[in-house]
Amino acid sequence: MIRSDIIRGHLESIILRLIIEKDRYGYEISKEISLRTNNRFQIKEATLYAVFQRLEKKELIASYIGDISHGGRRKYYTITTLGKAYLKETRKEWQETKEIIDLFMEGLE
């Protein structure tokens, strides 16, 4: 399992990325992250819902109550125009971050 300090700062992007593909609900996103990373990273529930709150407050996502299947009522999230712009921005930032960290992680042996 990858350390959370390392993923920290990318959680918003990861979640936005999954929501831009289609509207999704929390539990689904949690499972999808585990699936795509082969369990190398698992988001904790409390963290996930905290991120949702932040994103919604910043109006990068919006939510609506969906159907109540398989137990709990699902709360779906959809990305806003602002959210799409933000995601695009973070993708650029990620490229730059890689460059910078590689400066220190590469070379030497």
Next chain:
Amino acid sequence: MIRSDIIRGHLESIILRLIIEKDRYGYEISKEISLRTNNRFQIKEATLYAVFQRLEKKELIASYIGDISHGGRRKYYTITTLGKAYLKETRKEWQETKEIIDLFMEGLE
């Protein structure tokens, strides 16, 4: 300037990397980071010295007082065997982190 949440988790590695090249003191490391990143990242003083404390506590570095030139007395840091091993480990971890985040940052448009 790159967000600190994104560098968080790599600070220890960055500092160890600079110290493995040669013994260095705090102020020097701070300047060196700004220099190598073209000011795209600057470590804050308080952060730097907090990292030193953590690293020393974990015995990844050791320190000694150096000559008192240009003002304040310099405190030099040197990497330990444990620190070298740790650094090697984090380099592997960084490769994996890139893979994982790229999973979400690539594709799509």
Next chain:
DNA sequence: ATAATTACTTTGACAGATAGAGTAATATGC
């Protein structure tokens, strides 16, 4: 029935980053 699974929420604690203020010595400009 009851256990497991799906699904979301809230609270409190903790770790790491950092602003801000302080200490202290040397170097530079006038």
Next chain:
DNA sequence: GCATATTACTCTATCTGTCAAAGTAATTAT
């Protein structure tokens, strides 16, 4: 000679993000 800048480190208080833990609630499987 004196003020200011620069070098160099330290400490405290605060903020933010992560997450353990516990709870609520409905559905599905045994």
